[in-house]
Amino acid sequence: MELLARILHISPQTFWMIAKVIIVFAGPLTLAAILTWVERRGSAMIQDRIGPNRALLFGRWRLLGLPQLAADGIKFFMKEDLVAEEANNTLFWLAPLMAFVPAMMGFAVIPFGRDFTEAGRTYSLSLLDPGNGMGMLYPMAIGAVAVYGILTASWSSNNKWSILGGMRASAQMVSYEIGMSLAVIAIFMTTGGYDPHQIVAAQAKTWNVFPHIFGFLVFFTCMFAETNRLPFDFAEGESEIVAGFHTEYGSMKFALLQLSEYVHMVTAAALIVTLYFGGWQIPGMAHPPVLLSIGAFVVKWVFFCWVFIWIRWTIPRFRFDQLMFLGWKVMLPLSMGNLLVHAYFMHRWG
């Protein structure tokens, strides 16, 4: 690292910061792009069909349908760009940015590996160093901003389907946010802090998922609602509101909206891993080597990304009133009860 920094004539800290920005930006983005492929091949696997396999690389290699990704990308570039006359032009262009930027920012605090020391300096494997004062509040705040992207997209389209989809999406994300924050507060309480590094370190002995099983259930469910994934994908619905909030969107703008949805999913999986499944911790290993700890995090992370897809093709879609019922009358009391029980136990024996 020192050597690389010297070649580039910058200090090791600056080099490390830039390297982390690249990792934190490119990592989730790449995984999100791969997930679009996994989603199609995985759904095909679950439904016992073949899935996309027609796109060939140089007219020869099939590669399990992976060239489909490239083909889709090229197609997005080549599509004519349409902004409906009735739409609000500025907001219409701004909405994909407003969805994409917060989606990309969420990953910044998540520790994806163990800290390591080189030449007397400690390097931490998360974009924001521990003790930055924002901790786990940051991804929650950023996640909440995602609503604006969807609302802006739906409002600026000036299309009935879009507005219906956007309203539904915002009502749903807002309803599940409370249960989510309450579940996370219970973790803050048992950890005694909200720094993700602290949270991961506190899970060295037992993962949070065991004492916080109800909190985990709430958080896990809320993550599906927050990312607008099935079984809660009410922002869109082919049979009722066409494509929902992105009905009017096409070409690269649509690609960005779609991509930000997947990046949200990736970030949600990383949050689940950090909060409940020990982050980079490996059970039975107190101080794993750095590379192994990164590997452990990635394995858990990819697994939860897969769970998102797996559940999509396993559980049927809810109805909107059922969603609201679940959010306000089940998730909220459950997470509140979880918090109070933990508070009691903490006070009594903690």
Next chain:
Amino acid sequence: MRSYVPVLLLILVAIALPVVIWGISRIVRPHIPSASKYSTYECGIKTTLEAREKFSVRYYLVAVMFLVFDVETVFLMPWAIQMKELAIFGLIEMGIFLFLLLFGYGYIWSKGALTWE
């Protein structure tokens, strides 16, 4: 302050990527305008009425209730972290606070604001 610089960098990169992509796509994509292409999509028929019209009041109710409960969680956060220091005093204080809120929760439940039909 210095520790937040990476986030700023990340935001700049996240803004730059779509802008670059749009720039490239602007060069390669075709542009063949026609009137029907730019009309609002409404299942192929002519658009009737405004899209931005009156909306079900339930959505606003949800927004207001969200505001109340979200502020509640904000108040819970410092207590949760300082739990050990505040000990029994904090527990009772929070108990009263939560009781008032849960009372309100029960009230809106009984009024049917949480039922969606």
